[in-house]
Amino acid sequence: MARIGITTTVPVEIILAAGHIPVDLNNVFINDKEATRLVEVAEDAGYPRNICGWIKGLYSVVVDGGNIDKVIAVTQGDCSNTHALMETLQLVGVEIIPFAYPFDQDRDILKLQMNKLITALGTDWASVMAVKKRLDQVRGKVAELDRLTWQDNTVSGFHNHLYQVSCSDFNGDVDVFERDVEEFVKKAQAAPEYTEDLRLGFIGVPPIFNDLYDHFQKMGARVVFNEVQRQFAMPYHVDDLVEQYRMYTYPYGVFRRIEDIKVEIEKRNLDGIVHYVQSFCFRQIEDMIFREKLDIPILTIEGDKPGKLDARTKLRMDSFLEMLR
Amino acid sequence: MFCGIDLGSRSVKLVIMDHNSVQRSELFETVQFYRQYGRPTPEGLVVDFKAVGIGENCDVVATGYGRNTISIVGATVIAELKAHTVGAIWQTGLTNFTVLDLGGQDSKVIKVRNGKMVDFATNDKCAASTGRYLENMATVLGISLEELSAYRENPVELSATCAIFGESELIGRIVEGYSVAELSAGVNYTIFKRIKPMLTSLKSETIIFTGGVALGSAIGQIIESELGIKVIVPKYPQLNGAIGCAVHGQEKRR
Numbered sequence: 001m002a003r004i005g006i007t008t009t010v011p012v013e014i015i016l017a018a019g020h021i022p023v024d025l026n027n028v029f030i031n032d033k034e035a036t037r038l039v040e041v042a043e044d045a046g047y048p049r050n051i052c053g054w055i056k057g058l059y060s061v062v063v064d065g066g067n068i069d070k071v072i073a074v075t076q077g078d079c080s081n082t083h084a085l086m087e088t089l090q091l092v093g094v095e096i097i098p099f100a101y102p103f104d105q106d107r108d109i110l111k112l113q114m115n116k117l118i119t120a121l122g123t124d125w126a127s128v129m130a131v132k133k134r135l136d137q138v139r140g141k142v143a144e145l146d147r148l149t150w151q152d153n154t155v156s157g158f159h160n161h162l163y164q165v166s167c168s169d170f171n172g173d174v175d176v177f178e179r180d181v182e183e184f185v186k187k188a189q190a191a192p193e194y195t196e197d198l199r200l201g202f203i204g205v206p207p208i209f210n211d212l213y214d215h216f217q218k219m220g221a222r223v224v225f226n227e228v229q230r231q232f233a234m235p236y237h238v239d240d241l242v243e244q245y246r247m248y249t250y251p252y253g254v255f256r257r258i259e260d261i262k263v264e265i266e267k268r269n270l271d272g273i274v275h276y277v278q279s280f281c282f283r284q285i286e287d288m289i290f291r292e293k294l295d296i297p298i299l300t301i302e303g304d305k306p307g308k309l310d311a312r313t314k315l316r317m318d319s320f321l322e323m324l325r
Numbered sequence: 326m327f328c329g330i331d332l333g334s335r336s337v338k339l340v341i342m343d344h345n346s347v348q349r350s351e352l353f354e355t356v357q358f359y360r361q362y363g364r365p366t367p368e369g370l371v372v373d374f375k376a377v378g379i380g381e382n383c384d385v386v387a388t389g390y391g392r393n394t395i396s397i398v399g400a401t402v403i404a405e406l407k408a409h410t411v412g413a414i415w416q417t418g419l420t421n422f423t424v425l426d427l428g429g430q431d432s433k434v435i436k437v438r439n440g441k442m443v444d445f446a447t448n449d450k451c452a453a454s455t456g457r458y459l460e461n462m463a464t465v466l467g468i469s470l471e472e473l474s475a476y477r478e479n480p481v482e483l484s485a486t487c488a489i490f491g492e493s494e495l496i497g498r499i500v501e502g503y504s505v506a507e508l509s510a511g512v513n514y515t516i517f518k519r520i521k522p523m524l525t526s527l528k529s530e531t532i533i534f535t536g537g538v539a540l541g542s543a544i545g546q547i548i549e550s551e552l553g554i555k556v557i558v559p560k561y562p563q564l565n566g567a568i569g570c571a572v573h574g575q576e577k578r579r
Contacts, residue, residue, distance in 0.1 A: 319445060
């Protein structure tokens with residue numbers, strides 16, 4: 001039973017079917033009390049200052065005592081910095097398994113990639129599909145948690161983010177995670193409704209700030225839609241696993257994401273969108289496409305290092321809410 | 326009487342207004358203001374209102390680094406972009422425009438329609454398009470800020486994206502023999518290039534140009550000629566945020 005690090009969401013069913021523990025390196029990095037130090041570890045090793053903080057954090061999680069046996073690196077469908085991450089990890093002797101989402105969602109190529117991963121980890125389709133069935137139950141419970149967020153208004157933006165983002169690796173233990181979700185949902189079903197006057201959608205990669213959701217909530221606005229996190233949770237209800245990973249919007253370019261976002265803006269009755277971008281990330285360029293295609297006020301906020309929101313960002317959040325009111 | 330305070334990064338602006346006009350205004354250097362008149366307490370910043378000349382019957386409204394970052398005991402704190410919007414409306418009587426506020430460390434662009442802020446952009450992570458950059462460049466050139474901000478003809482090309490590295494680039498151009506006028510114009514044009522994308526995406530027929538940088542003539546003229554839109558510098562460009570605060574106080578009273 002190996003601990004397999006992943007650089008972003010991959011078909012986690014395959015890792016679990018092979019009897020290994022999936023570890024989303026992003027979650028380990030951001031939940032580390034010394035996340036800032038992890039960024040510095042990578043910079044000390046030679047990572048440039050003007051490179052994404054997440055990539056640096058991922059590097060350090062692996063080389064700095066993360067107890068990771070090998071890493072599945074997503075070489076297409078996430079970001080090209082991952083290539084250099086792979087290479088610098090190989091440089092220090094870490095075993096890497098590449099995985100690529102085909103840009104055009106080509107079914108055959110995606111299936112081939114999954115087959116290769118199945119072979120690399122030594123499992124088979126029957127076992128993978130058995131895990132898929134098991135995970136469908138858990139994904140269904142997380143989807144209910146998401147529904148409680150926007151429809152019953154009993155879940156905070158942060159918890160919506162937390163549980164959905166955790167579906168990339170199910171915190172390494174599906175049973176424990178499922179019980180945790182069940183307990184949370186039970187409490188949320190009986191919880192009083194939130195009464196914020198503004199409903200926000202959060203799009204883009206998960207934030208490197210640790211107080212973003214709380215800050216919005218403190219200012220009378222609640223995030224009721226976490227776009228990418230919801231994609232990690234895959235609430236699609238399809239039997240075909242290849243199809244499930246084709247429906248997953250995040251790795252396939254911005255326009256499919258926009259279609260998904262448009263539907264949720266209407267469904268969840270959003271007042272505004274917060275587009276989070278990471279400093280030095282290519283996705284900053286895509287901001288102009290969201291602004292062109294989405295007919296809703298958008299606030300773009302940029303994060304660099306892990307930690308609390310800075311005064312400037314708070315000022316901009318504050319003004320955005322003021323504008324929506 | 327109504328008092329507005331704008332706690333900026335370089336200076337603190339204070340205005341006292343009655344219903345229709347600015348009665349008094351003061352400008353303090355920020356650090357000095359905090360040292361001399363401010364006292365941090367668990368409830369927030371206590372400002373010695375009496376020492377800065379604010380009477381007891383004055384309603385104080387303040388703005389600055391985010392409503393949740395500063396808290397002044399005895400004052401209502403409003404969002405900075407709101408203060409600037411309200412100030413620009415009061416100063417010009419217009420309701421459809423774009424505010425361009427270039428301050429000590431901030432560049433703000435606010436699109437206003439029917440008297441309401443509908444979109445905005447601010448500089449983030451970099452202060453290369455602000456007053457502080459101009460101050461540094463004036464120091465390098467050995468001229469006053471006033472002189473620097475008057476030149477706009479034959480700008481020298483400056484390409485550094487960093488305000489600090491911009492200094493060494495400017496020194497390189499001095500060595501190449503360009504005149505102070507051309508170098509200064511280059512500095513002013515650099516500011517325009519940095520704010521142009523924000524102005525283009527939040528365009529109006531009229532720009533209300535405020536903040537300390539608006540006191541100089543060149544940048545406003547460059548914007549007018551390059552973008553073909555009217556630039557209005559109101560009577561009190563630097564006090565715009567403070568005026569917005571005081572006007573907000575008046576409106577609340579009504």
